[in-house]
Amino acid sequence: xxxxxxxxxxxxxxxxxxxxxxxxxxxxxxxxxxxxxxxxxxxxxxxxxxxxxxxxxxxxxxxxxxxxxxxxxxxxxxxxxxxxxxxxxxxxxxxxxxxxxxxxxxxxxxxxxxxxxxxxxxxxxxxxxxxxxxxxxxxxxxxxxxxxxxxxxxxxxxxxxxxxxxxxxxxxxxxxxxxxxxxxxxxxxxxx
Amino acid sequence: xxxxxxxxxxxxxxxxxxxxxxxxxxxxxxxxxxxxxxxxxxxxxxxxxxxxxxxxxxxxxxxxxxxxxxxxxxxxxxxxxxxxxxxxxxxxxxxxxxxxxxxxxxxxxxxx
Amino acid sequence: xxxxxxxxxxxxxxxxxxxxxxxxxxxxxxxxxxxxxxxxxxxxxxxxxxxxxxxxxxxxxxxxxxxxxxxxxxxxxxxxxxxxxxxxxxxxxxxxxxxxxxxxxxxxxxxxxxxxxxxxxxxxxxxxxxxxxxxxxxxxxxxxxxxxxxxxxxxxxxxxxxxxxxxxxxxxxxxxxxxxxxxxxxxxxxxxxxxxxxxxxxxxxxxxxxxxxxxxxxxxxxxxxxxxxxxxxxxxxxxxxxxxxxxxxxxxxxxxxxxxxxxxxxxxxxxxxxxxxxxxxxxxxxxxxxxxxxxxxxxxxxxxxxxxxxxxxxxxxxxxxxxxxxxxxxxxxxxxxxxxxxxxxxxxxxxxxxxxxxxxxxxxxxxxxxxxxxxxxxxxxxxxxxxxxxxxxxxxxxxxxxxxxxxxxxxxxxxxxxxxxxxxxxxxxxxxxxxxxxxxxxxxxxxxxxxxxxxxxxxxxxxxxxxxxxxxxxxxxxxxxxxxxxxxxxxxxxxxxxxxxxxxxxxxxxxxxxxxxxxxxxxxxxxxxxxxxxxxxxxxxxxxxxxxxxxxxxxxxxxxxxxxxxxxxxxxxxxxxxxxxxxxxxxxxxxxxxxxxxxxxxxxxxxxxxxxxxxxxxxxxxxxxxxxxxxxxxxxx
Numbered sequence: 056x057x058x059x060x061x062x063x064x065x066x067x068x069x070x071x072x073x074x075x076x077x078x079x080x081x082x083x084x085x086x087x088x089x090x091x092x093x094x095x096x097x098x099x100x101x102x103x104x105x106x107x108x109x110x111x112x113x114x115x116x117x118x119x120x121x122x123x124x125x126x127x128x129x130x131x132x133x134x135x136x137x138x139x140x141x142x143x144x145x146x147x148x149x150x151x152x153x154x155x156x157x158x159x160x161x162x163x164x165x166x167x168x169x170x171x172x173x174x175x176x177x178x179x180x181x182x183x184x185x186x187x188x189x190x191x192x193x194x195x196x197x198x199x200x201x202x203x204x205x206x207x208x209x210x211x212x213x214x215x216x217x218x219x220x221x222x223x224x225x226x227x228x229x230x231x232x233x234x235x236x237x238x239x240x241x242x243x244x245x246x247x
Numbered sequence: 248x249x250x251x252x253x254x255x256x257x258x259x260x261x262x263x264x265x266x267x268x269x270x271x272x273x274x275x276x277x278x279x280x281x282x283x284x285x286x287x288x289x290x291x292x293x294x295x296x297x298x299x300x301x302x303x304x305x306x307x308x309x310x311x312x313x314x315x316x317x318x319x320x321x322x323x324x325x326x327x328x329x330x331x332x333x334x335x336x337x338x339x340x341x342x343x344x345x346x347x348x349x350x351x352x353x354x355x356x357x358x359x
Numbered sequence: 360x361x362x363x364x365x366x367x368x369x370x371x372x373x374x375x376x377x378x379x380x381x382x383x384x385x386x387x388x389x390x391x392x393x394x395x396x397x398x399x400x401x402x403x404x405x406x407x408x409x410x411x412x413x414x415x416x417x418x419x420x421x422x423x424x425x426x427x428x429x430x431x432x433x434x435x436x437x438x439x440x441x442x443x444x445x446x447x448x449x450x451x452x453x454x455x456x457x458x459x460x461x462x463x464x465x466x467x468x469x470x471x472x473x474x475x476x477x478x479x480x481x482x483x484x485x486x487x488x489x490x491x492x493x494x495x496x497x498x499x500x501x502x503x504x505x506x507x508x509x510x511x512x513x514x515x516x517x518x519x520x521x522x523x524x525x526x527x528x529x530x531x532x533x534x535x536x537x538x539x540x541x542x543x544x545x546x547x548x549x550x551x552x553x554x555x556x557x558x559x560x561x562x563x564x565x566x567x568x569x570x571x572x573x574x575x576x577x578x579x580x581x582x583x584x585x586x587x588x589x590x591x592x593x594x595x596x597x598x599x600x601x602x603x604x605x606x607x608x609x610x611x612x613x614x615x616x617x618x619x620x621x622x623x624x625x626x627x628x629x630x631x632x633x634x635x636x637x638x639x640x641x642x643x644x645x646x647x648x649x650x651x652x653x654x655x656x657x658x659x660x661x662x663x664x665x666x667x668x669x670x671x672x673x674x675x676x677x678x679x680x681x682x683x684x685x686x687x688x689x690x691x692x693x694x695x696x697x698x699x700x701x702x703x704x705x706x707x708x709x710x711x712x713x714x715x716x717x718x719x720x721x722x723x724x725x726x727x728x729x730x731x732x733x734x735x736x737x738x739x740x741x742x743x744x745x746x747x748x749x750x751x752x753x754x755x756x757x758x759x760x761x762x763x764x765x766x767x768x769x770x771x772x773x774x775x776x777x778x779x780x781x782x783x784x785x786x787x788x789x790x791x792x793x794x795x796x797x798x799x800x801x802x803x804x805x806x807x808x809x810x811x812x813x814x815x816x817x818x819x820x821x822x823x824x825x826x827x828x829x830x831x832x833x834x835x836x837x838x839x840x841x842x843x844x845x846x847x848x849x850x851x852x853x854x855x856x857x858x859x860x861x862x863x864x865x866x867x868x869x870x871x872x873x874x875x876x877x878x879x880x881x882x883x884x885x886x887x888x889x890x891x892x893x894x895x896x897x898x899x900x901x902x903x904x905x906x907x908x909x910x911x912x913x914x915x916x917x918x919x920x921x922x923x924x925x926x927x928x929x930x931x932x933x934x935x936x937x938x939x940x941x942x943x944x945x946x947x948x949x950x951x952x953x954x955x956x957x958x959x960x961x962x963x964x965x966x967x968x969x970x971x972x973x974x975x976x977x978x979x980x981x982x983x984x985x986x987x988x989x990x991x992x993x994x995x996x
Contacts, residue, residue, distance in 0.1 A: 058250035065258040072262055072285050076269030081277045088281050095288050101250070102299040107321055114325055119284065119332050126336045127277060130343055139274035139350070149271035152980050157264035159987045164256045166991065169309070176305045177249040178296065186302035189314035198315040199322070206319070210326045217330035221337035227344075270976055355970035 057179035061101045068094045080137060085123050092116040102178060104190045252306075255296035262289035274350045276342070280335045287328045291321045364423050364442050367404050367450060367493060370397040371485035378482060382475025391465040394478035398461050398485055402454035409447040413854070419443070422495065429498070436556055439495035444855055448690060449492040449622055452697050456614045457485050459835035463705050464606040466831035467712060477517060477604065484510035488615050492622065496556035497546055500623070504542065504587065507616045508535050514611060515603040527599040534596040538586015545579030552576065558626055565630040573630060577637035580623060588620030590678060591648045594671050595918060601663040605708030608663060613670050613704050614697035621677045621693055625686035625855075632684055642682025642763075646779040649675030651915065653786035657793070658912035661718050662707045665794050669744065670700060672783060676759050679780060685762040687855035692759060695751035695846045699743035702839035706737035709828040709836065710798060717805060720797040727799040729825045734799045736836045741795050743843040745788035746877040748870075754847030756784060757873035761866055781876060788880025796888035 071091040078084045092115040099108035164170055188194050199207055262285060269282025298317025300306040343349055374397030382390045408421055420443035428438035442450065461481060468477050487506025494500040516528030546556070552572045553561050565573065584590070589597035600612050611617070624631055624641070631638055649672045656668035673696050680689035711718055713730055727734040743750040746757065763777040803822040827833070887895055898904040910916075967978065 058248045061250050069261050072265040076282055081275055084278050084281055102295045104295050122336055141274055146272045149268050153264045153268035155984055156267055157260055160260035163991055164253050170253055173252040173300055175249055175251050176303055178299045179250050182302045183304050183307040186314035189302050194315050195318050199319055203319045210323050214330050217334050221333045224337035224341045351972050354972055
């Protein structure tokens with residue numbers, strides 16, 4: 056039953072992912088991306104990661120998506136600006152590259168002895184006794200704040216830096232300030 | 248019906264490749280950033296799959312780390328993804344303010 | 360005293376440093392004093408060292424070792440000097456004749472712009488030559504060997520503004536280099552065979568080694584000796600070397616440096632004794648050189664060229680003696696030759712000086728009245744060179760002929776060699792007195808005779824303006840003349856090789872034959888050139904005479920043959936190397952090619968960098984795909 060859920064949800068993930076990258080209007084893409092995140096969250100649940108499933112919904116489906124939609128709204132791109140004018144040849148080339156990449160990855164998965172050694176082990180099946188509570192919030196919390204405290208702290212520093220960077224980049228400087236500090240930047244040659 | 252490890256990984260590879268296609272074929276920076284999120288999700292799913300395999304009785308022998316390591320890994324990737332999205336969108340805003348364009352091809356200052 | 364022998368080469372070297380570095384400021388007088396004093400000091404120490412060796416028992420020597428000079432693995436070359444009977448004699452000759460020539464030069468070079476430079480070079484030469492002579496191992500000897508070669512080059516091209524002088528210097532250097540290659544290879548071979556560079560070790564072990572090894576070592580060393588001592592086929596540089604100042608010709612190219620090849624043979628005598636095949640070659644080459652050079656000397660018109668060929672010829676004599684195993688006899692001739700040939704060169708220099716740098720004998724004549732001192736001294740030198748009875752050359756040359764006739768060893772065609780030697784003695788007397796007749800007898804032709812050759816200075820000096828040279832130039836000549844007259848009574852062979860067994864029978868008759876030949880040559884030359892010059896002209900204009908004269912005056916076309924056979928092919932090879940290797944392969948293909956290739960590649964690659972982020976992303980993906988594919992392929996997937 057779980058496996059079936061995973062399979063269906065996986066197929067839907069692929070479908071929604073394809074739609075995300077092919078929709079012309081980024082608003083549709085954003086909505087489809089939410090669908091994709093929810094489906095991923097479902098698969099996390101199937102793979103015994105309830106905490107991550109919740110986080111996935113909260114962070115991706117919530118925070119990050121809000122950010123995307125907010126920016127979309129902020130830019131408020133016109134119909135003409137939304138037309139990306141991508142040459143078909145480029146699309147074809149990108150598609151060929153992606154397919155080739157997928158083929159190679161599949162080949163790698165197929166030929167990896169250690170992955171194939173897993174064989175038909177059912178990922179929805181029973182777990183080892185020692186790991187009975189793996190994936191639960193309590194377990195993760197204990198692991199995160201004891202065993203993995205160093206990476207955790209580094210990650211917090213990273214996020215802090217990202218916050219500062221984002222604020223700096225988006226801050227509107229006064230006209231007075233701009234005149235003295237901003238160097239003359241080359242204008243783009245072609246402007247859509 | 249069983250859910251085998253390689254089936255999960257094929258799914259991850261497919262999602263990742265779709266993300267790659269999006270990055271390469273789109274001009275709109277917002278969509279490119281979305282595609283990046285797609286790729287990161289593919290990777291996350293792969294990590295979770297491995298972690299799940301390592302807590303099965305068959306796979307536990309192969310695991311070199313604690314049962315929750317994969318979860319921690321994904322949390323960190325998630326945090327980085329959030330940071331990346333924040334900074335990426337901030338850059339997009341700055342670029343748009345400067346050139347009134349969200350097209351990635353208009354950003355060609357990398358040429359020396 | 361034996362602690363002071365290091366000063367023998369060191370004093371002239373210090374003189375070189377002072378003169379070379381400070382000479383321009385010191386002034387000519389101080390330079391001359393320093394130059395002469397340093398050599399005089401070396402001479403004094405040489406004399407005392409020599410006396411010490413001479414007084415003591417045979418086979419004693421003074422030695423001084425200054426530790427390792429070159430050290431690499433097993434190879435160790437010490438910086439050691441040794442004064443034994445052989446090097447003692449050589450040191451005496453080098454410093455003694457050198458001192459006289461230094462004194463002479465103070466007068467001869469007066470007023471020359473390069474006065475201090477001249478004395479610096481001369482002192483450096485003395486230092487190198489004394490290192491060569493006093494070295495206790497062959498590598499140190501090679502240092503001196505190269506040092507004298509360098510000084511020879513510098514002094515031949517001393518008047519470097521004349522192209523002919525410079526090319527003569529280069530010719531001497533290059534020809535010597537051919538010989539030096541042989542010498543170097545010989546040194547390597549010695550190390551391979553003897554595991555030592557020390558002369559004492561080599562000489563002691565010479566008899567125990569393989570005879571073919573000795574043969575090759577000796578042959579290679581002889582090639583070196585040929586280059587330095589101007590033997591066939593490497594003699595061509597010496598006549599051209601006369602482009603240098605005359606004192607240089609006397610010191611380097613007559614008395615000392617050119618005899619170092621003979622000295623090398625004498626130093627390694629026992630080694631050469633172990634290679635009789637090489638000794639035969641040495642004797643043959645010596646005899647042939649003696650004859651060839653004498654023939655060429657017949658028709659030379661340059662006063663110094665005659666003496667140069669005469670030097671080559673006399674060096675041939677020395678090698679003839681060395682080839683017979685009679686090294687002491689060869690050294691004997693080295694010593695007497697140093698006396699009378701230095702005398703002749705310095706005398707010629709005095710003539711040249713008096714005639715304001717006129718060297719062409721066709722523009723001389725009748726000078727004996729204007730230059731009585733020079734004439735008398737030159738005559739003594741000429742007699743000694745001709746082997747006139749009881750002069751120095753008489754004894755040493757007849758010793759050589761005697762050795763060749765009946766002497767030591769078991770050398771092949773001894774009768775032929777003796778015959779050649781005797782014939783050369785006759786020729787020597789003839790060309791020497793031809794020269795004296797042309798220069799000092801007859802009537803003066805300097806003012807009237809039209810310009811004979813391009814090189815000689817066109818002064819057209821009147822005879823009554825010709826003056827004797829200064830006293831500083833005359834005193835050395837007098838000393839040398841005295842030595843030329845009495846040097847033959849030094850019993851050098853018996854001192855150097857106490858055990859030498861020169862058969863006594865036939866010695867007196869040999870001396871008589873030598874004396875007769877010498878007098879005959881002198882008489883013939885004087886008769887022909889003073890009484891019957893018309894007959895000579897008639898002979899030269901006849902067909903066989905013309906041919907002989909042309910062969911002799913064109914030096915048997917040896918230079919031309921070398922030009923055609925060796926220099927031209929090498930030149931063509933050099934051109935090929937230049938155009939094909941240098942121009943085409945290195946310049947065009949490698950230098951320009953690499954530059955062009957890099958820029959072409961750059962033009963190609965810059966298209967990849969169009970500044971668009973998607974392009975970079977695409978290349979990123981391409982790279983990832985390639986890496987993935989390669990990794991999988993390598994893993995054998």
